[in-house]
Amino acid sequence: NAGVMQNPRHLVRRRGQEARLRCSPMKGHSHVYWYRQLPEEGLKFMVYLQKENIIDESGMPKERFSAEFPKEGPSILRIQQVVRGDSAAYFCASSPGTLSGELFFGEGSRLTVL
Amino acid sequence: DQQVKQNSPSLSVQEGRISILNCDYTNSMFDYFLWYKKYPAEGPTFLISISSIKDKNEDGRFTVFLNKSAKHLSLHIVPSQPGDSAVYFCAASAVQFYFGTGTSLTVIP
Numbered sequence: 001n002a003g004v005m006q007n008p009r010h011l012v013r014r015r016g017q018e019a020r021l022r023c024s025p026m027k028g029h030s031h032v033y034w035y036r037q038l039p040e041e042g043l044k045f046m047v048y049l050q051k052e053n054i055i056d057e058s059g060m061p062k063e064r065f066s067a068e069f070p071k072e073g074p075s076i077l078r079i080q081q082v083v084r085g086d087s088a089a090y091f092c093a094s095s096p097g098t099l100s101g102e103l104f105f106g107e108g109s110r111l112t113v114l
Numbered sequence: 115d116q117q118v119k120q121n122s123p124s125l126s127v128q129e130g131r132i133s134i135l136n137c138d139y140t141n142s143m144f145d146y147f148l149w150y151k152k153y154p155a156e157g158p159t160f161l162i163s164i165s166s167i168k169d170k171n172e173d174g175r176f177t178v179f180l181n182k183s184a185k186h187l188s189l190h191i192v193p194s195q196p197g198d199s200a201v202y203f204c205a206a207s208a209v210q211f212y213f214g215t216g217t218s219l220t221v222i223p
Contacts, residue, residue, distance in 0.1 A: 004157070033210060035213070041215060042120070042203060042213055042215030042216045043158070043203060043213035044213075045210060045211070045213070048209075055209070055210070056210050102160045102163055103148075103205075103211055104160070105150075105158045105159070107155075107156055107157045108155075108156075108157050
């Protein structure tokens, strides 16, 4: 399967723990986007990364959230000291980088904070 | 600040009739527009797109219309089928992609 792979699909954390969500883009794609979908809401942009670079992180909360896309390996969205309000579905998407290409989404990672 | 808006959270249509989903945007720099379809517990899947240099793009039962002066985008599905029941997101892009809040379409058999 050459699609966007996200893991874990489901993650349960207690308040104060750390959550790490991983995303492997489609083969040949060097651009990764992270979105969050809260219950009853749409897809909220969080961050846009290229290999080893953060291009736009205007949607990321200022504290506790970070993202990286290293030269080797998947992109990681890291949430430190999780709170109940972080419970959401986190979707990763990738694109080949052309300005007019579409995004290809993964199945999402559902984070539940107890 | 919601740059892409879908003001109808839900829509119900009889099978065989036309479904019209609407989307408005505020940023005149957007130059590429897309529609995605999403089933529960799955990631969004790409449906159809349109560049700002066009005003219409058609793909089978799906047609997207773009009115740049009104900053308005619409998706027409005709004829609607029960399998079309899903949440539809519109998206707009300048550098990165902004999504609307979605419209849940129910096609009644």
